Amino acid sequence: MGSRSSKDKQTSEASFLLSQEENAEPSTVGDNRHIVVSLYNYPSGGPADCSIHVGERLNILSQEGDWWKVSSTATGKESYIPSNYTAKVFHRWQFEGISREKAEELLLLPYNQPGSFMIRESQTCSGAHSLSIKRNTSSIRGSVKHYRIHQLQNGWFYISPRLTFGSLSHLVDHYSEMADGLCCLLREPCFILESNNVPMATGPPPIAVRKATLNWKDVDSSMIFSKDKVDTEESLVSEGLREAISSYLFMTDDMNCDNCELNWNS
Numbered sequence: 001m002g003s004r005s006s007k008d009k010q011t012s013e014a015s016f017l018l019s020q021e022e023n024a025e026p027s028t029v030g031d032n033r034h035i036v037v038s039l040y041n042y043p044s045g046g047p048a049d050c051s052i053h054v055g056e057r058l059n060i061l062s063q064e065g066d067w068w069k070v071s072s073t074a075t076g077k078e079s080y081i082p083s084n085y086t087a088k089v090f091h092r093w094q095f096e097g098i099s100r101e102k103a104e105e106l107l108l109l110p111y112n113q114p115g116s117f118m119i120r121e122s123q124t125c126s127g128a129h130s131l132s133i134k135r136n137t138s139s140i141r142g143s144v145k146h147y148r149i150h151q152l153q154n155g156w157f158y159i160s161p162r163l164t165f166g167s168l169s170h171l172v173d174h175y176s177e178m179a180d181g182l183c184c185l186l187r188e189p190c191f192i193l194e195s196n197n198v199p200m201a202t203g204p205p206p207i208a209v210r211k212a213t214l215n216w217k218d219v220d221s222s223m224i225f226s227k228d229k230v231d232t233e234e235s236l237v238s239e240g241l242r243e244a245i246s247s248y249l250f251m252t253d254d255m256n257c258d259n260c261e262l263n264w265n266s
Contacts, residue, residue: 034090034096035089036059036060036070036086036089037055037058037087037089037095038053038055038057038070039054039085039086039087040054040085042081042085051072051075051078052070052072052077052081052085053074053193054105054106054109055106055109055192055193056072056073056074056192056194057072058070058072058073058086066082066084067080067081068081068083068086070086072194073194074194089192092189092192093117093118093119093172093189094118094168095119095120096121097121098120098121099123100120100132100146103118103132103190106118106190107133107144107190108134108144109191111191112188112190114135114184115134115186115188116134116188116191117131117132117133117134117187117188117190118131118132118190119131119168119172120132122149128148128151129151130147131146131159131175132144132146132147133145133146133147133182133183133186135184145182149168158171159182160181
């Protein structure tokens, strides 16, 4: 059997490299694929008065200069909001158009746990990036740690000069596996409502139902030692408590049921 010609082989290799480049994830926000997140409650006021809430993913319905018509993917509510009340998010963790203070506000929202993070454009160094991570601390002050991400002339990125990465994605992958000097491992990207597969709570919170504390003076021995099936909804003594007491008496063997009944009725 004859081998493929060198021309066919070069064409195949070129096609493979081209497909690899097309599927490669960009290291910057040059890729147009992104989602939009709200940075403010709008209109301002109490939560019940707002059509759009901070941290919600938005659908852009129309763009009219500095004002955009949007709808919340969480509630479906529509509103016109200033375009600078939003930020673009690439790869779920790369935020464009967000300040250090706003990054901290988003990372301190519910659902974010220690290790939640984002990469954003640096405000103090043009063209640079910063990594913001929620720390494992009970104090609000200093609960978000920021790291400057430097870039070499060859385009590679680093936080510590001893570790360089060809893309921001590679940097995120590495620090998701080992802290290597960071305050903690990178866990999940900063939570965006209706984007990270965490269900939105709808309606009032569930009411916790708890039975009143058991008063042993109201307990009759038949509630514990009866062999008949007991309606646990109506009985003061749960099935679990009955089994626990029976197991205890069986293991200790210090008394029999007749004595128990005598003691309970006395």
